[in-house]
Amino acid sequence: MPDASGPAQPDQFAQMVDDRASEGQFRIDRRMYDDEAVFEAEMERIFEATWMYVAHESQIPSAGDYIWTEVGRQPVIINRLDDGSVSGVINACSHRGALLTANRQGNARVLVCRYHGWTFKSSGECIRIKDEAAGFPNGVDKSCYNLTPVPRVESYKGFIFACLNPDAPTLMEHLAETLPFIDMLADQSPDGMEVLPGSAAYVVDCNWKLQVENGVDGYHVGVVHRNFAQTVRRRNEINGASGMKLTENARFDPGAVETACYDLGNGHNIIWSDRGAPEAAPLYEAKDKVLPEVGQEKWNWMVGRGRNLLLYPNLFLMDQSSTQIRIIRPLSASSTEVRVYCIAPKGESVQARTARLNKFRDFFLTSGLATPDDSVALEDTQAGVGGRLAKWSPFERGQATEIKGPDAHARLLNINPVASNTPWDLETIFVGQYRRWAELMASQP
Amino acid sequence: MNAVSDADIRLQYEVERLIFREAYLLDNRKFDSWLDLYLEDAEYLMPAWINETTLATDPNAELFLIYFPTKAGLDDRVYRINTRDSYASAPMPRSAHVIGNVLILGGDQDRIEVTCSWTVHQYADRKGPRSHGGRYDYVLQRGDDGLKIAKKHITFLNDRVDIPLDVYNV
Numbered sequence: 001m002p003d004a005s006g007p008a009q010p011d012q013f014a015q016m017v018d019d020r021a022s023e024g025q026f027r028i029d030r031r032m033y034d035d036e037a038v039f040e041a042e043m044e045r046i047f048e049a050t051w052m053y054v055a056h057e058s059q060i061p062s063a064g065d066y067i068w069t070e071v072g073r074q075p076v077i078i079n080r081l082d083d084g085s086v087s088g089v090i091n092a093c094s095h096r097g098a099l100l101t102a103n104r105q106g107n108a109r110v111l112v113c114r115y116h117g118w119t120f121k122s123s124g125e126c127i128r129i130k131d132e133a134a135g136f137p138n139g140v141d142k143s144c145y146n147l148t149p150v151p152r153v154e155s156y157k158g159f160i161f162a163c164l165n166p167d168a169p170t171l172m173e174h175l176a177e178t179l180p181f182i183d184m185l186a187d188q189s190p191d192g193m194e195v196l197p198g199s200a201a202y203v204v205d206c207n208w209k210l211q212v213e214n215g216v217d218g219y220h221v222g223v224v225h226r227n228f229a230q231t232v233r234r235r236n237e238i239n240g241a242s243g244m245k246l247t248e249n250a251r252f253d254p255g256a257v258e259t260a261c262y263d264l265g266n267g268h269n270i271i272w273s274d275r276g277a278p279e280a281a282p283l284y285e286a287k288d289k290v291l292p293e294v295g296q297e298k299w300n301w302m303v304g305r306g307r308n309l310l311l312y313p314n315l316f317l318m319d320q321s322s323t324q325i326r327i328i329r330p331l332s333a334s335s336t337e338v339r340v341y342c343i344a345p346k347g348e349s350v351q352a353r354t355a356r357l358n359k360f361r362d363f364f365l366t367s368g369l370a371t372p373d374d375s376v377a378l379e380d381t382q383a384g385v386g387g388r389l390a391k392w393s394p395f396e397r398g399q400a401t402e403i404k405g406p407d408a409h410a411r412l413l414n415i416n417p418v419a420s421n422t423p424w425d426l427e428t429i430f431v432g433q434y435r436r437w438a439e440l441m442a443s444q445p
Numbered sequence: 446m447n448a449v450s451d452a453d454i455r456l457q458y459e460v461e462r463l464i465f466r467e468a469y470l471l472d473n474r475k476f477d478s479w480l481d482l483y484l485e486d487a488e489y490l491m492p493a494w495i496n497e498t499t500l501a502t503d504p505n506a507e508l509f510l511i512y513f514p515t516k517a518g519l520d521d522r523v524y525r526i527n528t529r530d531s532y533a534s535a536p537m538p539r540s541a542h543v544i545g546n547v548l549i550l551g552g553d554q555d556r557i558e559v560t561c562s563w564t565v566h567q568y569a570d571r572k573g574p575r576s577h578g579g580r581y582d583y584v585l586q587r588g589d590d591g592l593k594i595a596k597k598h599i600t601f602l603n604d605r606v607d608i609p610l611d612v613y614n615v
Contacts, residue, residue: 040538103497198493198501198508202606205572227530231521238517337605342508354505357512367491367510371526372533372609379608380532 007037012361017438018392019431024429028440030385033207035238038441039333042208046313046440048072051152051161051174053315053327056231056343057086058158058194064109064122068101070329071162076150077101077111077121078160087152088162089124095145100402120147122206157186158193159315176214177264177415181309184302185317187294188283189345195325196357201339202366204375208313208330208384211338212433214374215326216308218261218271218425219397222254228363228370229253243279244355247362248321250276251306259424262410262417267312267436269429272305282322282352282359297412312436322360334382340364395434398426452554460559460585461547462588463592468542468563471613475548476523483594484586489513491599491615510601510610522612533609538569540614555587556595565614579604579615583600 008016008031016029016038032038041164048071055067055078066079070092075091077100091099100111100120110127111120115195119128122149132140152163159182163172168174176183186193204211214220230253236246250257250273264270278284281302291299301307306320307407316326323344329337342360344353363370385393398421407420421428463482470479483489491511492501501507504514513519526534548559564578585597599615 105496196506196508197495200493200508200510200606201604202608202610204608224532227525227528230528230530231525234524235517235521350505357505357508361509361512365510366606366608367610367615369521372611373531375608376533383571 008032008035010041013038013041013441014438017434018259019435019438021399021431024396025394026396026434027394028394028434030391031388032437033209033382033385034333035331039330041441043072043439046437047212047330048074048164049440049443050165050168050313051154051163051171052313053159053311053325054078054088054153054162055160055194056158056193056325057155057160057340058192059105062107062217064107065105066101066108067105067120069104071150074164075099076162078150078153078162079108081123082109082147086153086155086160087123088153089120089147090150092119092148094120094126094147100147116219118145157182159186160275175268175311176266177417178268178270178309178311180298180354180413180415181264181270181307182311182317183294184298184307184318185309185323185343187298188290188302188323189286189315189347190289190293191346193226193343194346196342196344199341200365201337202375203331203335203337203369205335205380206378207333207385207439208336209330209433210381211328211336212310212313213430214378215318216261216269216310216429218259218272218273218423219427220377221425222252224373225252225370227373230280231369232362244282244284244351246277246280247359248275248277248280248306250274251320258422259267260407260409260420260422261424261426261429262406262415263419263429264415265418265432267424268310269312269432269434270307270309271424271429272301272307273424275306278304282320282348282356283345285352286351296322300396300414311435312433321363322356324360324364324432326364338366393403395427395430398428401426402428429437456554456557457547457549459592460549460557463545463585464547464559464561464581464583464595467594468544472542473536473539474613476526476613480519480523483516483519485516485590487516487519487594489516489519490597491601494604510606511599511612511615519612526611526613534611536569538567538572538609538614541566546605552584553554557583557585557592559583559585567614572607575607577601577607577615
């Protein structure tokens with residue numbers, strides 16, 4: 001057995017997932033939640049090796065628009081080039097390494113380093129070296145000093161992903177079975193979707209994997225969010241709320257509505273729950289515009305089912321009472337930044353936009369009525385997993401009811417999950433997450 | 446500077462007494478008395494940052510961390526805390542609000558615009574000591590039972606929030 005006291009060694013990573021599902025056992029070593037050696041390897045083998053969500057195209061609509069973000073440990077600029085394409089460079093001057101952007105977001109047709117004045121096209125091409133003739137009297141090939149490109153930047157229906165590994169599969173191969181579920185959010189307006197101005201970020205003192213579990217954990221909903229349901233029910237009654245003003249809450253009662261979860265492969269997964277009151281969804285008003293475009297079956301999913309979709313490892317697309325982009329960014333083994341945006345159909349009514357933002361603040365913000373409870377529960381979990389004598393976390397609930405492949409609902413969508421289960425709170429999907437983790441951690445970068 | 450009149454001094458005192466009382470009631474968890482400081486149609490706003498220098502201004506089009514068009518939103522928060530069933534609020538962090546630079550910016554004796562700076566020092570067993578701060582912009586309104594809060598706009602300086610963040614620690 002590995003020594004439980006020292007830092008984990010690379011040859012121990014694979015053993016941290018005790019995968020004996022055929023014998024009814026699947027558990028993970030809790031050291032993976034707080035070991036710094038594991039964390040460094042995750043940065044290299046997961047966050048800097050697979051596709052990471054970076055931005056939505058609506059945030060950089062015009063040539064020169066940029067966002068400065070991080071992919072793994074690397075600062076990157078994701079920007080719109082003059083030809084309309086989306087690209088990326090490492091946000092570090094080729095001269096001394098200073099950041100090239102003063103702001104997190106802005107417009108720069110050229111990137112001028114504020115330290116020594118070197119200047120680059122937004123594509124990264126070096127076009128000016130200050131006092132070039134004095135520094136290089138015999139001439140210089142400035143292309144030697146171009147910025148370092150981000151090897152892969154691709155987008156799907158507005159969602160931009162970057163990958164630092166030039167040999168990774170294409171984005172479409174990576175997303176695979178998740179595409180129909182991305183479409184259910186992306187296709188909510190014939191005019192496209194937009195990220196609303198303003199973001200909120202919060203730091204939770206927990207490992208990123210606890211955040212990634214929590215976003216698709218149906219099991220805590222009836223416990224941690226019981227008081228949310230109680231609070232909004234009381235408000236619904238006081239206000240006599242109806243239509244979009246109603247806060248839908250059927251999912252908080254186990255068994256009240258149909259639910260399921262799918263392991264979508266590559267670590268991705270989804271949990272869904274029928275809405276008790278589809279007319280409460282801000283999307284409901286768009287039926288005449290959207291249904292003819294997407295067909296009845298997909299429309300039923302879009303408006304009738306709340307969905308939490310995980311695109312492993314750093315993005316949730318949430319479509320519950322409101323619609324959210326949630327980006328997970330590990331800061332250390334025991335600290336994680338979560339940045340959230342509200343995404344909405346372009347052209348929706350003022351009433352729908354207002355309802356969407358109301359419900360977003362209620363549930364999806366750490367200054368709201370639900371997310372702070374998740375966050376503190378995760379911090380408590382982080383504190384607990386540090387107990388080395390209690391070594392394993394089991395993910396074994398639901399093995400008896402697991403369906404290999406699609407259930408009846410998935411079959412209607414023509415998708416092929418690795419496994420399906422119902423209700424949504426069974427742990428099938430976490431098996432998929434941690435198998436993906438083990439697979440990536442075993443790879444040599 | 447114009448000369449300071451006795452009326453100015455009385456108004457400054459009255460304004461400060463209300464603002465300091467709000468801090469006292471929050472830090473001492475006297476939430477029902479705290480709610481009494483607000484008018485029924487009081488607006489309560491805490492916008493998100495749009496970028497490094499710009500705060501959101503339209504709660505129905507942009508992201509706000511907290512926005513209540515009426516006092517009912519504050520009532521929801523108190524109800525939730527009183528359920529004793531909110532993971533984040535039981536136990537609550539200890540807190541001390543410190544408010545300064547209270548400056549009357551405009552209005553008249555019956556409707557007063559006030560700005561001030563605030564910090565909140567907190568301690569929670571799991572998180573240790575922390576503090577954060579910003580600015581309050583109030584509109585206070587005089588009624589039959591004295592000054593009440595008609596609007597509170599909270600500028601929260603941090604872009605990255607240390608959790609939890611709620612009406613009791615801003």
